[in-house]
Structure formats: structure tokens, C-alpha cells
Amino acid sequence: MTTTETYGAGRTPTRFQAKIDRWLGRSEQTAVGRWFWEIDRVLLLLVLLLIAIGLVSVAAASPASAQRYSGGSVTFAPLTFFWKQLMWVAVSLPVMLAVSMLPITLARRAALMGAAFFSILLILTPIIGVEVNGAKRWIGVGISQFQPSEFLKPLYVIAMAWILSLRATDRTLPVVPITGAMTLILAAALMKQPDLGQTVIFLALWVTLLIISGTSMKFVGALGGMAVAGLVCAYLFYDTARLRIDGFLFSEGDTYQTDMAHATITAGGLLGSGPGGGEAKFRLPEAHTDYVFSVIGEEFGLIACMGVALVFLAIVVRVFLKLLDEQDEFKLLAAAGLAVQFGLQAFINMAVNVQIAPSKGMTLPFISYGGSSMIALSMGMGLLLAFTRRNPYLNKSPYIIRWSGR
Template sequence: MSDAAETESSNRDVRRRVSKQLGRGNTTRAGMWFWEVDRVLLLLAMLLIAIGLVAVAAASPATARRYSDATHIMPAMHYFWRQLMWVCLSVPVLIGVSMLPITLARRLALIGAAFFLLLLALVPILGSEANGARRWIDLGVSDLQPSEFLKPFFIVATAWMLSFRAKDPELPVLFITGGVTAVVAVLLMLQPDFGQTIVFGTVWLILLTISGISALAIGGLIGTAIAGVVAAYLFYGTARTRIDNFLFPTKEAALADRYQVDMAHQTLSAGGLTGAGPGSGQVKFKLPEAHTDYIFSVIGEEFGLISCAVIVLLYAAIVIRVFMKMLDEEDAFRLLAASGLAAQFGVQAMINMAVNTGIAPSKGMTLPFISYGGSSMIALSIGYGLLLAFTRRNPYLKRSPYTGRWSKG
């Protein structure tokens, strides 16, 4: 046999072995995960993470210059290399969590919710202060933001409690979950973190709506939420300052919150439709927190408004795909958990982009998978991993068009 024939035969053997390993007959955990996981959702997450690395690379020189001084000059790509490190840690976490069985994923979320709720309560005592807020616990090598990790665990725990309504509608789960949400809101407002409070409250309302509570109850809760915002304006100084600076800007306010919002809008629109080009943006050097809260504006300046529109579509695609996938889900817990996690992902992205476009006042909230941040990246990876775990489907089961039940095809 000639060398060419031997090489071709060897290649066929390799392809056959790989095909067998990745085939639907592979019953190992990794093999089953490959066929069960929603690969479109996984691909969308990887796209956002890749876009995030490019965006942080674009924003890093501006942030490095802002935080450099006479005694310490930061390398221009300092934040990019750190973000690359966080991505290398976060992606395996995302994949690992997505491989968990449903019962183990639920157990992890319940334990995580209790643990990070305790840490959130300790933030006013142990937390370190930055930019006038006490939201982080200093671990030495990095800062931990308990509220970021609490979000996905809180959603799954709330979904678990609300799922009991499917068995007994008389259970007082609305009041129990409402009480827990109120405790979280109070702890967040002590930091202060009004933006995260809105996220927790909004996702809770979405979960209640999906769980099937009456329209009258939903109307009452929306009215209560509006009353809560009014009360926050009247009695909560941070909320009043942010709202006043946004709606009734004065010269003094323009030097603080309004300056950030205005600069974000200028940076976003500076690149036009197609952008100034990678590394060519100049307005970003005047923008505070270009690598975190206002990275969407940096993308607009360097890569254009078309790129911003693509990012919006990617977030929308994730939320829509999850909700469409859950339309025929019979398990109340999986329905609520997956929908709640997708809603949190979409709400957080929407708030961040609203701030960058000048529609909403500054909130100090990251853009999921794109903004720089260790706590944010790992917490989002855990949440997205849970989302992938709850949306997994067994490829060997098919739903009957007559009974609606799943069975072997």
C-alpha cells in the first residue's frame, strides 16, 4: 500500500473514532451534554464574550490613562489582560454548571442563595467603599460583589418556591417570595445600589406573572412598585439625587451624574454608523468607567451604531429563544427558572444600554458578558450555565402530538 493510501486510511479511522465519540450513541456525561444542550444559546454566549474581549481591549487604554498617576503608570492593555484571565476562568465555570443534573443545579442554587444573602447582609460591615458605594468585599486578590452572585441563585430559589403553586395554588408563596425580595431590596439600598434593586424587583414581578397569578394581583403589585419608586424618591437620598440630576439637571449635577450620561451619549454617537475604527476613538478618553458601565458607548464610537444594533439583537435572540423553548415545558420549576434567568439577563442589558443612550440615569450596572469585571463575569457564567442546564432536552425523547407527553422516539 502506498504512503498516500496509508495516510488516507489512517484519516478515515480517526474520523470514525471521533464520529463515534460525538455520536448520539455516546452515553457519557460529556457526550449526552453535547446533544442535550442548546448549542445556539451556547454559541450566542460565546459571541458576546468574544465581543466583550474586543470591547475591553478598545476601552482599556482610556481607563488605564484615567487611573494612572505620577507614581504608577498602567500599561494601556492592563484591563484587557485581566479580563482575558477572568474569561479563562469563567468559560469552564459556565460549561461545568451547564452539565449539572437538574436536581443538583437546584440544590446548588438554594445553597448559593442562602450563602450570598448572608454575605450581602455583611457588606455594610465588611465591605470596602468605592465611588461613594459600599458593594464589595475585599478578598485581597480581587473584590467580591455578593449581589452579582446572588442574582442567579435568587432567581432559581424564587422559581423553586413559586413552582409549588402548580401543586397547591393556596400556598402563600407570593408573600414568602415577596418578603425575601423586600429583604434583598433593603440590603441593596443600604449600599446604596438602586439599579440592582430594580433588577431584583423586576425579575420577581416577571416570575410572578409567569407563575399564573391573577391580573388583579399583578395590577396591585405594579401599583405597589410605583408607590415604592415614589417613596424612594421622597425618603431615599441616593434615588432622589439620581432622578433629580437626570430629570432636572443643574450646573452642579452636570459635574456628577449628568456629566457621565452626557459623555456616554457623545461617545456612543461619535463614531456614526460604522465607527472610527479599532483604537481610533478619542472621546472615550473623557468617559468615566469606559471599561465597565459605559463600554457600550465605547463600542459605538470605535465600531459604530450598526455594531451596537447587532449586540442588541444578540441579547434579544437569547431572551426570545429561551421563552420560545419554554412554551411547551411541563415542569413548572424549569419553566420559571429558565425564564427568570433569561429575563434577568435581558433586563440587565436593557438597563445598561438605556443609561448609555441617555434614556435612564446612571445605575452603575455592567453589560452582561461584555463589561470588564471578575465578579460580573463569573456570576454571569454561573447564571448562564444554570440557564443552559434548565433548557437541556434529551435528544432521544420526542413529544407526542396527541398527548403532549415526552417518550422515546
């Protein structure tokens, strides 16, 4: 494309315009330029919107959590958790953008190696993990700690998608038993921690990928029957599941957290009490993490909560619309699985906050406070952006290709 075609006759580009065109122009072959035109910019903007909402939400919840965790020789400033979250966002955004630039083959290989690494860590977590509130879900690293299951979720999706996609080249491969056995091993490790919420996520992702890959619906129906039987067995023999179910259905045991979450989210009515005007949040445990959605309800109103839910829905719908004409089996399974994982985690968190699901201890993606969670989510979203990248000149007319200089 010539300078006249780009800027118009009689116009000379400024140095800044020329530099931007050199990096991001359609006719340029720089890595950044190709990425800019191939990336789903609408999807990227929706994710950035969620991150911005998250910063505002953590700022609203931070005074309540700072007051709750201050005591003895430890005193937190009111906006401590906001400033920490801002730091984690500054670390996570480059991770997301860098991963989204990876070629598909390299992204797949890196994800498979990461899946193997974090699977081993997940299995070892009940042995070497740090106990917090009666559960060993974290591994300590120096002065910090991280949750292997958070990093494993997107990588698990890629690994399962790759194995299931192999059936397209060889129908005799036993991909369903292989992926099923791997999933059950991970589920057993999660239940040992115990972490019932993440166990449900991994099992649901496996079944979702089976359905998308074209597995017989009779087999999927049989899995549904086995899931019901497994739930009954978990209630009878797995104390964590029984306590959660009894607390949800019969209000037995300690239901303080879910009761306060419901009281907080409804305290602001439709329009909310205004930024900083919430009072119920000061009685809410984990206001900046698991129950930040309730703080949004109190300070910004139920309408704002619906708006947040619509942003999550828009991200999932955007991905599935993008995949309607996808021909690559692996990219289809990987991107769809990542979108389902993202949407399912958001749905479970919001469902817990409005008391239509038992407490799971699960964060709201890109909105809840958390360093390792933010980095893991950014890595997963980077993979999703990478697998939904499209060459803008494919399926274009020869005239458009010639005009663009390609």
C-alpha cells in the same frame, strides 16, 4: 449506529474521527456526549459570540481606562484590562460549561444553597463591605473583592422559581407572601449599600416570576400601584434615588458620566471611527465597565451597537421559544427568570449609555470588564443552559430511535 452508517461504505474513520465519535456520537452514553446533544448549541454559540464581542470591546476601551487610572507610582499598559479580561474569560468558560452539565436536581440544590449563602453576604455587605465611590457593595477577599449581589441574582431566580413552583402541588401554600418577604429583605439590604439599580432588578424579577407563575393580574396591578407609590417615597426620602432622578430629568447635579457617554456613543456615527480611532473615550469615566457600550458606538458605529442589542434580544427570544412546550413548572420559571434577568441587565446598561435611563452603575453582560461579574454571569448562563437542555430523542418516532441505536 454502525461504522458504515456513520462514515459511509468503503470509508474508514481516522483515529481523530473515531475519538470524536466516541465522545460526542449520538449513540454514545458518555456524559460529554449526552451533554453535547442535549445542550442548546445555538444558545451556546450566541453567548460565545457575546464573549468574543466583549473581548474586542474591552481591548478598544482599555487604552482609555489605562490612561485614566495611571498616575503617581501606578502605570498601566494600554492593553492591561484586555489581558486581565482574557484571563477572566479563561476562568469563566469552564465554570459555565461545568454548571451546564449538572443534572437538574443537583443544579437546583446547589443554587438554593448558594442563594442562602450569598443572601447572608449581601445582608452583611453594608457592615463588612469595602467602600468604593461612597458605596459599600463589595466584600474584600485578600487582594481582590467581589459583589455579592452579582452572584446572588441568578441564584435568587432559582430560589424564587422553586418556591413558586411548589404551588403546583399544593395550592394552599403561601408562596407569594414568602417570596415577597424574602425579596423585600434583599431590597432593603441593597438600598442600604446603596445600590438602586440592583434593587430595581430584584423587584422586577420577582414580579416577572409572579406573572409567569399565573398570579392574579389584579394582584400584579396592585403591585404596580405600590411600585409607583414606592418610587415617590424613594424620591422624597431616599437621597440616592432623588439625586439620580433629578440628574436624569432635570440635568441637576453631576451628570458628567452620562453626558460623556452620550457624546462618545454618537461620536463615531453609523460606521464608527475604526478600532483604536476613538478620541472621546479618553474623557469617558469607566470606559471599560459601565460605559463600554459607548466605546463600541464610537469605534465601531451605531450599526454595531444595534447588532450587539440584537444578539441580546436573540438570546432572550431563543430561550422563550425553547420554553413554549415546557411542562415542568420549575424549569419553566427558572429558565424564563434567568433569561429576563440577563436581558433586563443588558437593557438597563444600554439605556443608560443612550441617556434614556438614569445612571445605575450596572455592567453589560459578558461585554463589560470585570472578574467577579464574568464568573457570576457564566454561572447564571450555565444554569440557563442546564435548564434548557433537552433529550434529542424525546418525541421522536420509533424508527429514529432504533436507527440511532437507542
